[in-house]
Amino acid sequence: MEKIILIFGTNLVYFWKLIFDMQNSADSIIQKIENHKSAGNYDAALTETLEGLKKYVDDYRFYEELADIYLYQENLEKAEEVIHYARELHPESGTGIYLQGYIFLEKGDYEQALETLGQANILFPNNAEIIRSIGWCNVMIGNMQKGIALLRRAHGLAPDDESIHQYLTTALLLYEEQNSTQLTK
Numbered sequence: 001m002e003k004i005i006l007i008f009g010t011n012l013v014y015f016w017k018l019i020f021d022m023q024n025s026a027d028s029i030i031q032k033i034e035n036h037k038s039a040g041n042y043d044a045a046l047t048e049t050l051e052g053l054k055k056y057v058d059d060y061r062f063y064e065e066l067a068d069i070y071l072y073q074e075n076l077e078k079a080e081e082v083i084h085y086a087r088e089l090h091p092e093s094g095t096g097i098y099l100q101g102y103i104f105l106e107k108g109d110y111e112q113a114l115e116t117l118g119q120a121n122i123l124f125p126n127n128a129e130i131i132r133s134i135g136w137c138n139v140m141i142g143n144m145q146k147g148i149a150l151l152r153r154a155h156g157l158a159p160d161d162e163s164i165h166q167y168l169t170t171a172l173l174l175y176e177e178q179n180s181t182q183l184t185k
Contacts (some may be wrong), residue, residue, distance in 0.1 A: 026056045033065050042072050055147055060089035060096065067099050076106055094123035098130055110137045130159035132167055139171045143176065 029052040046069050053122045063086035070079035080103050087096045101116030114137045116139035121130050135150030151168040158164055 014088070026052065026059050026061070028180055029055075030065065031063055037072075042069055045069055058089060060086045060093055063089065064093065064095050064099060067103075071099070071102065071106070076103060078105055080107075097123065098127075098133075101130075102133055105133055105137055108140075110141045113137050114141075126152045126157060128161060128164060132159065132161075132164045136167050138172070139167075139174065144171070144175045148175060 029048060033045050033048045033052070036042070036048060045065070049062055049065045049069060052059075053066070056062055063082050066081040067079045067086060068069075070076075070082060071173060079099070083096060083099045083103060086093065087100060090096060097116060098120035101113050101120055104110075104113035104116055114134065115129055117134045117137065121127070121134060124130055131150050132154040133148045138144075138147030138150060146172050148168070151164065151171055154164045155161075155168050
């Protein structure tokens with residue numbers, strides 16, 4: 001009977017250690033970061049990301065999360081620095097490719113943004129954020145109809161996304177202004 005209790009106790013300790021390790025795994029921490037960001041709590045997301053980086057210094061996903069947080073904070077320089085490191089660790093990460101493309105977009109390098117975002121779109125073909133960004137790049141380089149079509153597609157994929165709605169509205173207003181200017185010439 002003592003042997004059974006000892007085996008049971010040992011297995012129970014192992015079980016709880018496994019549960020504890022799972023709760024503190026990189027995947028679990030990444031999920032916590034995503035939850036904080038979804039709730040708009042970017043300070044907590046930043047804290048969680050930096051804590052995660054202490055444990056998982058070579059995990060590219062934490063650098064991608066950090067770049068995303070820096071983008072939210074409108075710190076383009078830090079976001080660019082961090083995403084370059086993430087891409088060195090894992091050059092084929094779709095999220096890293098998207099974030100780098102978005103940084104190009106924010107910097108006004110629309111041609112490079114289109115190329116990079118196109119690569120991300122291959123990996124995530126129905127991602128509303130990527131399609132929105134490609135659409136806006138097209139608007140910015142003068143491909144208004146293509147840009148608006150892509151923004152409408154993104155809006156169809158994520159009709160509640162306020163940023164997509166804003167980009168689409170702005171593009172439609174620009175298009176209308178452009179057409180009314182051409183009519184008066």
